[in-house]
Amino acid sequence: MNAPVNISVPPPRSVADRLSSTGTGNALELRGVTRMFGALAALTDVTLTVKPGERRGVLGSNGAGKTTLFNCVTGDFLATSGTIRLFGEDVTNFPPHERVRRGLRRTYQISLLFGGLSVIDNIYLACRGVSRARFSLLRPRRDDALVQSTLELTEAVHLHDVRDTLVAELSYGQQRQLEIALALAGAPRLILFDEPAAGLSPTERSELIEILINLPRHIGFIIIEHDMDVALRVAESVSMMHNGRIFKEGLPSEIESDPEVQELYLGAGHE
């Protein structure tokens, strides 16, 4: 990665119309969401509200339920009880691909990429997945709009030089870049970043912070992070989780200096 990345991928016209007509509802609304695994309560009565364009951090120690929370929001797990509303729509029982088509995206702690395909094929798939004609048997023409936006996105994330390389042959940092690119494909409205800074060098980490801060304002995101530096700089508000519950919410500065938080997470890497 070289210069700071400026991702100004505007949503396609049709989606922009949809965006403006969504109204003033919340981007994400969880009410009383519980997720049980047998007798284990991974999430208990979680209530969370994220406004459109808001940048929220979700922090907590290992096993606090952060990833389970993400999995319930994306639909990988169905909530045992409670409701989930995405941009005003009740998606509690929707399968993952239905939620994605409504503007939800996610990155994974461990990159989930298609190792046997090239970088540009990965991004093309991501663009394809949220478009119509997913089943098309025809090969795209050169001037196909989808191909164009794929190439634009590839350039925007500075992976243009390696676009034909197999993903399995990329460096770790490049794979994490691609992971983020996949989340930016189509017209995302809310992105869930699951520990995007994991394993990055300090330089890469500061570049990641740049990317996240410079995301277009209409795209909101929720970020899970262990690295307090990244989380507190990028998030506008923070929710703290412990034992499957959200026990504190507030501004980053408030959370930083909260005695309860400090007691629970003494030495969590914040100076």
Place this chain on the structure above:
Amino acid sequence: MTSLVQRNPGWTIVLALLGAVLLWLIVAPWPAGMEDMFGRKRIFLNALFNGITLGALYFLVASGFTLIFGLMKNVNMAHGSLYLFGGYIGYEFAEATGMWLLAFVFVFVFVGLLGIILQFVVFRRMEGEDLRQTLVTIGLSVVLADLMLWAWGGQSYQILTPDWLSGPVTIPLVSGTNRAGEAVYLTYPAVRIAILLASIALGVLMWLALNRTRIGMLIRAGVDDRDMLAASGVRVQYVFILVFAFGAGLAGAAGIVGGTFQSIAPGEDVRFLLASLVVVIVGGMGSILGAALGALLIGLAEQFGSVYMPTYSVVLTFMIMAFVLAFRPQGLLGRG
């Protein structure tokens, strides 16, 4: 169990009603009009008992299959060949020595050893490659089927029931009334009742072994998460060998049962492999109770189908399988 009932009150009521109706059908004498509609009660009772005992046979074959599948994730397509081979060997042994009971022991050990050899020579080398193991077992079944055809020819063999088990036994269920108006009780071949009781006993023993012993706990843990079992230091290989040998031996012993009930002939290996597949699909993988339930369902479906809908009995079995796949793909008692 109670939570299951709580979560599905509708289904529980339906099942309870069906159970009550079934009970009445079996125990109570049928009124005259009913016999005109549904045929004689004796035929119904015969089909019922045939279905249950056939289900017992399917259970014997399928329980080994489901354990092997559940633990080693290996669809052992040669399972049917083990059944057939056990039947042939059992026939030879019974002919040579005239001892039916001892044949079980002999065949169990013999085919179990064959299972151990298979495990060493074939499956250990392909640890973790499910598809490849499946393909190998398919190849083996093709070769074994042809070799058995060569050795024993195309005719059917019947293993004779020992004298002390032949003849009918009277079951205290009313199957009709004779001309004097007295109740007539159902008579049924003793050997089939004996096999049924033995299968139930064996099923209970297996369930106890799985759920109440330490080895059983290891096996169940392996079914849930094979890697964790290996990571916890247990000699996973020994557990595998044990389960495979047991499953194979059981299939072989079931061959004697099949040879006594029906007959042993080329093609029976395919038939019992398919039966095992369907039982496991319906009942759920890795579950003894599921195998019992599935076997019972399939056995009953086959028998009732062949009596009341002879042209389409196979459709009934298939509909059950399709129904389960559509609504509960992991099987009735399988883990989601």
Place this chain on the structure above:
Amino acid sequence: MAVGDQTRGARPATAASAVGSASETAGNWLVNIPASYWIVGLVLVFMPAIASGFVLYQILGWAFILGMIALSLMFLAGYGGMVSLAQMSVAALAGYMVAILGTSGVHAISLGWPWWLYVPVAIIIAAIFGTLTGALAVRTEGIYTIMITLAIAAAFFYFTRQNYAIFNGYSGFASIFPPELFGVDWRRPIPFYYLTLFCAAGSYLAVLYVARSPFGLALQGVRDNPRRMAALGFNVVAHRIAAYTFASVIAAIAGILLVWQNAQISPGTAGIPAVIDILVIAIVGGIKRPIGPFIGALIYVVLRTYSPDVLEGFGLSGERFKTLIGLGFLAVVFWSPDGILGLWNRYRDRLRGKTDPLLGEKERP
């Protein structure tokens, strides 16, 4: 998923992606075809000049048909990660429909429709059957697919054997002939050879094309990482079922050719031994590239036709060819799970000298 491990890697021969291909002009792809393909193509086209009627009809024609059915299996297994044993049944259903809807020796059942009606209807019916099979099979883990499709194939066999109203039970149908079109009797060896060659080449090219279309790309994505595909907005289940539909069309066409070649069809056409044979053909040939099933089919047909003579030459009964094929299959699975194609690729790599990944220059083996 371990099934995916074996079937992963059915990639297009070149590294060009679906997107990259968008920059090719229409004429470019002709240049990219290797010379070996041109040679094989020419040989096939001019085969009737050198081969006897028996070879054209019984060896090559049959190999093309079996190859197409195995290709349908390869498409699902190689690109989709799903090993379906029901493709032979799909083909047989199409063949049965030709007998039932067209003309056959069983006048009580056959409807006598014209060919331009029964051919498309047979394909559609068989494709629907294949799609329903897929719908039942795709919501479970990989290994279950084999079990479920095998059970479906068995159910089909038993049903056709027991049903007399439609399928004429045990005897099936006989005297089924292709229509006489353009004054040609398509049952003569040379016309039939070209018909099967045309269909086989057509399905081969169709698979190649679809594999690199967005649909094919998405299918491979579903194979490699279904969770990720769902997170990108793809309906994984729908994609898999659609793959079954496409594969079933190919199998259906092959089934129609099969019933014309044999002039008869019976439950045994799709019996369990036949179903297993298709699997053997696909695996032995190699399921990573579409040419594999045809290679496997050729080997199978040659073995099947000539091995009884070879066996008797060794003093064994000619009937033991099943053992021979089974042992051959075992040998392939043990030592070359990629099939003959895999052997060939490794041999070719050794000959050419593999490129050292670090230095980028060729090293001698």
